[in-house]
Amino acid sequence: MLMRARTFTESGRRAQIVRAAIEVIADVGYAKASFSRIAKQAGLSSTGMISYHFAGKDDLLAACVAEIEEVTGAFMQPRIDAAEGHVAQLRAYVEANVAMVGEHPAAVRALIDIVKNSAGQSVAVNGRLAVFEEHFRAGQAAGAFHSFDTRTVAIALTAGLDAVVVTAAAAAPGPTELSRLGRELADLYVRATAADPKEGSA
Amino acid sequence: MLMRARTFTESGRRAQIVRAAIEVIADVGYAKASFSRIAKQAGLSSTGMISYHFAGKDDLLAACVAEIEEVTGAFMQPRIDAAEGHVAQLRAYVEANVAMVGEHPAAVRALIDIVKNSAGQSVAVNGRLAVFEEHFRAGQAAGAFHSFDTRTVAIALTAGLDAVVVTAAAAAPGPTELSRLGRELADLYVRATAADPKEGSA
Amino acid sequence: MLMRARTFTESGRRAQIVRAAIEVIADVGYAKASFSRIAKQAGLSSTGMISYHFAGKDDLLAACVAEIEEVTGAFMQPRIDAAEGHVAQLRAYVEANVAMVGEHPAAVRALIDIVKNSAGQSVAVNGRLAVFEEHFRAGQAAGAFHSFDTRTVAIALTAGLDAVVVTAAAAAPGPTELSRLGRELADLYVRATAADPKEGSA
Amino acid sequence: MLMRARTFTESGRRAQIVRAAIEVIADVGYAKASFSRIAKQAGLSSTGMISYHFAGKDDLLAACVAEIEEVTGAFMQPRIDAAEGHVAQLRAYVEANVAMVGEHPAAVRALIDIVKNSAGQSVAVNGRLAVFEEHFRAGQAAGAFHSFDTRTVAIALTAGLDAVVVTAAAAAPGPTELSRLGRELADLYVRATAADPKEGSA
DNA sequence: AATGAATGAGTATTCATTCAT
């Protein structure tokens, strides 16, 4: 092997633990995702190894969120960027998010569970909310969206999206079913927000 | 003797424990709502008493949900019944639900937390979902609602409603702010679902 | 059994745990006195029982100190009170403290170890130091003691006393040897502090 | 090649680790001086290095004691040797020991903490005790000291000295305050032990 | 000679549940 970075093993273990943690959270939920379970999932003989690699549970969780966001960002961002106009981008976001269930089901479920349970503290939650709000505000200014309270709508729509995604992930549907689900939800959201709903049609 | 139905709060102690549990869950969240805390809140000196009255944590939780639904149902049902037409009833439901934050803040927060953490198992969730679905189906047949996948929309809208309610409960807003919030969200949902959005306006 | 207080069992357990803790601390030292060891010594099957009866390690430790001080106070106070004059009381204190090794060897060793390791935080340490300082100050005013820095001397003499006591406790000497030791040390301290050393002779 | 004695700090690494350990013990105390902390202080990336160089924690501790004694011996010995007569040498020892707080505060605090926690096992303690005893015995034979139990007095005085030193080290006093403290304590000890206290006055 | 990953027992504390009284 050529010039492998020396931190390979270390970062390999970290990645392995993060992956295991994501799977466990997706499986049993944030609340029951103990170091024990994660260690077992990762094939480690003790929880000490996790503490060795991560400063604490928060640190591990943060690493999970970062990993998931990287993965999901790589999947979603191109699809969102490909859309033009505020309404079309909203649609693209929703469809990409639902489509992700087919690609990274564990990551999707885990992220939503983490976000749900760390409530206000998480950067991720507030981050996404803020992005939605800002998108709505800009779209309203451009006349693409109705006039509505951006914060309330952002909260309602992101939560609804998460719920649909989580339900879908549990059912493990095929890709066609998933894209139908995505379109269905996107239609709903466009009707709810677009000044002229026809603008955002696929 | 006529079989008088034994309500879920068959004895005074049970009711007392259930009420304490709801308060604790509302206060510290489902995850940290231990028997210890609940016993303390209920003025009991031992957790054994809880185990004595309830088969387990799940049993207690179920009793909490039942109690909360009774309370909230009593508040919401009249308002929903007062509305005429499918769209108007959807609006009434949403507004009543948001308004409830001002009336029974602990019950509202506790219920959502329980539902969130017991995920798919809960009867309550599925019950409400089924009601929404059925309402949408009937409304579609009557031409009041758009054509859409009732299940997906039910999931998205109930989750969004919960999120708004929970956010509102955390902020402890005044009654006028609450009714504004309710109208805002109801508007959104009517736009999203009504065949002719104007039909459901207040 | 007649009218036993209802808290008997509970307080009995507490006392039992405190006694076990004192023995363990005397045996293996403060640092290694874990809940595990204490539970084993107390014949408890788990450490949970200790946490059940005490708010934490500090609480248990405080209870130990209180228990020890009660025991030792009961032993020493009469002997100190029986002495007249500042110098004689110093002598009485020293001799009583050394004599206690024969009566409550574990308590003595445990107390010193706790005091040593909780350093500045402990009320007990500073309390005894303050008592010594005040005794010296009063004695100086009365012309019984030399002129010296009361704080420094208090620190040196209490530490020396503790060291002698601990050493003696480890050797498990007989009562005559103990009283010889006490006299020896009292002589030293009287010579070191008394304006006229002869005043304090037994 | 001539057998050049391998000092206890045989290699640079060993010395580096010992120095780090002393600093850590002085900083956080014996109880919390873990290999982790020491490795970090020494700039080592792993605790394995410490285990590699030392047979165990005891071994490392022994090396620390040896190192400290070398350092402190170099400071104190000339001052002691400069004094003439048994009483004067006792005074010189006490004053030099207290003065050392200003010169090697870390070494002083670390040594006392190690000695305190390794109790009777330590060679160092017993070594110093033996030196004191022997000094007292010789002084008694020469008529310089009172007649007293040399062992008991040695224990009491060394412990008292340590306590004063440790208290002083915590307060970080200036040099004049330190020398006052040293004189104060030396006075006390001379009064306690000298056949004719005036003999040993500075 | 040195590294850093791995181990496994250790820490205090909390938990739901059981049981004799």
Next chain:
DNA sequence: AATGAATGAATACTCATTCAT
């Protein structure tokens, strides 16, 4: 019907030590 003591497993986290590289 109720108490409160007891249990034993679970929690995250730290420790000194070992070992292959």
